[in-house]
Amino acid sequence: SQTIHQWPATLVQPVGSPLSLECTVEGTSNPNLYWYRQAAGRGLQLLFYSVGIGQISSEVPQNLSASRPQDRQFILSSKKLLLSDSGFYLCAWNREEGQPQHFGDGTRLSIL
Amino acid sequence: GQNIDQPTEMTATEGAIVQINCTYQTSGFNGLFWYQQHAGEAPTFLSYNVLDGLEEKGRFSSFLSRSKGYSYLLLKELQMKDSASYLCVPSVEGGYQKVTFGTGTKLQVIP
Numbered sequence: 001s002q003t004i005h006q007w008p009a010t011l012v013q014p015v016g017s018p019l020s021l022e023c024t025v026e027g028t029s030n031p032n033l034y035w036y037r038q039a040a041g042r043g044l045q046l047l048f049y050s051v052g053i054g055q056i057s058s059e060v061p062q063n064l065s066a067s068r069p070q071d072r073q074f075i076l077s078s079k080k081l082l083l084s085d086s087g088f089y090l091c092a093w094n095r096e097e098g099q100p101q102h103f104g105d106g107t108r109l110s111i112l
Numbered sequence: 113g114q115n116i117d118q119p120t121e122m123t124a125t126e127g128a129i130v131q132i133n134c135t136y137q138t139s140g141f142n143g144l145f146w147y148q149q150h151a152g153e154a155p156t157f158l159s160y161n162v163l164d165g166l167e168e169k170g171r172f173s174s175f176l177s178r179s180k181g182y183s184y185l186l187l188k189e190l191q192m193k194d195s196a197s198y199l200c201v202p203s204v205e206g207g208y209q210k211v212t213f214g215t216g217t218k219l220q221v222i223p
Binding site (some may be wrong): 036041042043044046088090098100101102103104105106108 | 128142143145150153154155156157160203205211212213214215216
């Protein structure tokens with residue numbers, strides 16, 4: 001069966017510090033991968049998606065970036081965090097467009 | 113774009129049945145997902161309807177009418193752990209970015 005791992009579960013970072021969140025999927029190959037952010041009381045905002053190694057599409061201009069160095073690894077990064085980057089970050093995967101997305105447990109990021 | 117309409121909040125009693133309605137307007141419609149999201153947690157996939165009709169999965173059932181742009185999620189024998197938000201999510205053609213996860217319907221189950 002397929003599983004998705006996302007870490008860390010919580011993170012507290014100072015403004016201006018860098019960020020690296022990692023997501024890995026097991027039990028499938030060539031998944032579509034997604035990064036979302038959810039602010040308190042809001043819906044999910046799609047940040048990035050990837051259909052293959054090295055292929056990243058950005059949905060919203062951010063000071064964030066994403067990379068996919070391996071087939072089942074998706075990384076969300078920032079060089080300098082802003083206060084507005086606080087939120088609940090979710091990684092998800094599906095087999096192909098139109099199929100259900102399955103989410104990791106999320107990372108709760110607080111910027112101080 | 114997409115327009116999704118579902119109640120913001122609902123309250124129901126433990127052991128009862130509740131129906132959460134969703135109407136949607138979108139071009140390139142493929143099917144409709146329902147997700148459950150407990151407070152502070154990630155969404156989990158519940159059901160996917162492509163064809164018109166009712167799909168039953170244990171205590172949860174989901175219905176779709178493509179011609180009416182209407183779906184509902186039916187929860188039977190409610191349990192306290194069913195207190196969560198339920199997201200109606202249309203799937204559309206033409207792009208991985210075109211799935212919109214809104215805030216859904218927040219269901220509170222009371223004793």
